[in-house]
Amino acid sequence: MKILFATSECSPYAKVGGLGDVIPSLAAALEQMGHDVRIVLPKYTSINYVSKCEVVGDPMIVNMGYGTEFAQLLRTKHGNIPIYFIEFNRYFDRHGIYGELGHGYHDNWERFAFFCRAAIDMCPFINWAPDIIHTNDWPTGIIPALLSLHSKPNILNGTKSIFTIHNMAHHGYASKDLLRFMGLYEHYWHPFAMEACGSVNVMKGALQFASKITTVSKTYAEEIKTAEYGCGLDDVLKYRAKDLVGICNGVDTDVWNPAIDKFLPKNFSAQSLGGKKICKQHLQRELGLANGLNIPIFGVISRFFHQKGLDILCNILPDVLKNMNVQFAVLGSGDQHLEWRLKDIMSRFGGQISVWIGFDEQLSHLIEAGSDFFVMPSRYEPCGLNQMYSMIYGSLPIVHATGGLIDTVDNYNELTGVGTGFIFNDLTDSALYNTIGWACATYHDRPEDFEKLRKSAMKKDFSWSKSAKEYERVYLAAIGKS
Numbered sequence: 001m002k003i004l005f006a007t008s009e010c011s012p013y014a015k016v017g018g019l020g021d022v023i024p025s026l027a028a029a030l031e032q033m034g035h036d037v038r039i040v041l042p043k044y045t046s047i048n049y050v051s052k053c054e055v056v057g058d059p060m061i062v063n064m065g066y067g068t069e070f071a072q073l074l075r076t077k078h079g080n081i082p083i084y085f086i087e088f089n090r091y092f093d094r095h096g097i098y099g100e101l102g103h104g105y106h107d108n109w110e111r112f113a114f115f116c117r118a119a120i121d122m123c124p125f126i127n128w129a130p131d132i133i134h135t136n137d138w139p140t141g142i143i144p145a146l147l148s149l150h151s152k153p154n155i156l157n158g159t160k161s162i163f164t165i166h167n168m169a170h171h172g173y174a175s176k177d178l179l180r181f182m183g184l185y186e187h188y189w190h191p192f193a194m195e196a197c198g199s200v201n202v203m204k205g206a207l208q209f210a211s212k213i214t215t216v217s218k219t220y221a222e223e224i225k226t227a228e229y230g231c232g233l234d235d236v237l238k239y240r241a242k243d244l245v246g247i248c249n250g251v252d253t254d255v256w257n258p259a260i261d262k263f264l265p266k267n268f269s270a271q272s273l274g275g276k277k278i279c280k281q282h283l284q285r286e287l288g289l290a291n292g293l294n295i296p297i298f299g300v301i302s303r304f305f306h307q308k309g310l311d312i313l314c315n316i317l318p319d320v321l322k323n324m325n326v327q328f329a330v331l332g333s334g335d336q337h338l339e340w341r342l343k344d345i346m347s348r349f350g351g352q353i354s355v356w357i358g359f360d361e362q363l364s365h366l367i368e369a370g371s372d373f374f375v376m377p378s379r380y381e382p383c384g385l386n387q388m389y390s391m392i393y394g395s396l397p398i399v400h401a402t403g404g405l406i407d408t409v410d411n412y413n414e415l416t417g418v419g420t421g422f423i424f425n426d427l428t429d430s431a432l433y434n435t436i437g438w439a440c441a442t443y444h445d446r447p448e449d450f451e452k453l454r455k456s457a458m459k460k461d462f463s464w465s466k467s468a469k470e471y472e473r474v475y476l477a478a479i480g481k482s
């Protein structure tokens with residue numbers, strides 16, 4: 001099959017969260033299965049620092065509802081996969097992807113609507129007719145509606161769209177002007193199309209018009225059909241239930257693999273754990289934590305947003321640090337109030353906790369490698385990658401029982417000594433405090449169990465091979481070949 005991924009993030013060119021990791025690694029797995037896979041994303045300023053691109057022809061026409069624009073198409077290769085960039089400086093020559101300094105750009109709907117149309121118009125421009133356009137979250141969510149237009153490029157007459165929900169919470173709201181802007185007719189302004197509560201809801205439109213819908217874990221696929229997790233679109237998802245599939249994300253094991261990780265001071269594996277101790281010592285030194293190989297380190301790498309439940313962690317951290325002999329290594333940024341609370345805790349417990357505000361790829365690898373545990377108290381988690389990375393690096397995840405966290409972590413069973421992490425059901429201060437205490441007690445009092453859990457976690461298979469086959473089945477069903 002010919003498969004075009006349309007995306008707002010793709011590592012190493014542009015990444016804010018898990019979407020950036022998932023796209024190139026899923027694309028590579030599909031390419032290895034013999035498919036012709038290509039990726040298109042906007043050319044943000046950051047791409048200048050990562051990649052040299054070749055210019056593809058003269059500027060191409062982008063057919064907006066109000067008239068034509070010209071955008072330059074650029075191209076590079078990531079492994080065997082052609083990556084196309086849409087260069088249009090008015091919208092994309094900016095330092096952020098969605099915004100800067102914690103504030104989203106005011107014209108995001110316009111920027112990504114333009115990108116959606118450009119991704120469509122790119123296909124005749126390069127004379128390539130994909131069987132599937134795989135769209136991801138609201139920034140590419142107008143593509144399914146555009147493919148439903150009679151006036152789309154002829155080359156796309158047989159093309160089907162897949163829409164993957166990486167996060168149900170962000171819908172992409174716009175005024176009715178979006179329809180005119182995109183050349184979508186009046187009848188898209190309807191509760192059975194894109195209208196919701198007097199606005200255009202881009203994700204709703206994607207859920208209505210995509211041939212098939214996927215989300216990134218089986219549990220989340222069930223959760224989003226309920227009012228609690230459906231963010232107001234649960235009825236649409238129930239209506240489309242037979243076209244909705246949960247497929248767990250995999251991990252790019254060329255990038256997230258402690259045996260070959262180029263960011264680590266020493267590599268290690270489940271068979272040879274010596275390097276992990278060196279990573280732990282290095283992490284303590286780098287972050288100004290007290291030396292001590294037998295003090296368990298708890299890692300946290302996260303966007304600081306309500307979803308991630310770090311406010312709950314902040315509620316209990318002072319007591320954890322007072323009452324338990326533990327250390328915390330925290331990396332992330334986002335909500336300024338949370339940044340402030342964490343820095344305040346660091347100022348009171350120096351040497352026991354380090355809080356690094358910012359985005360740092362290298363440090364994120366070192367924290368995964370040097371920690372003994374990894375904490376994810378997420379309110380909801382569509383899939384979550386960090387808990388999988390932490391298991392691969394032998395840092396046992398401590399997770400709230402939600403979404404993909406349930407699907408990927410096996411709770412420690414004290415009777416059998418089996419498991420790969422620690423799961424708590426209620427997202428309360430006391431449940432999180434007690435689970436950190438449980439992990440800490442396991443580390444000190446049952447070291448054989450701890451080592452057994454660590455080895456089991458490191459041996460789990462998180463490669464893309466199984467999930468990529470599931471995507472292949474969805475694509476085949478979409479084009480009527482299943």
Ligand code: ADP
Pocket residue numbers: 016017018019021301302303331332333358359360361364383384385386387
């Ligand atoms: P989400 O997509 O909701 O942010 P995931 O767990 O699926 O959560 O993926 C997060 C990805 O972003 C991981 O690769 C993680 O290491 C990375 N990440 C998040 N915050 C940072 C940060 N401050 N610095 C480096 N990497 C980060």
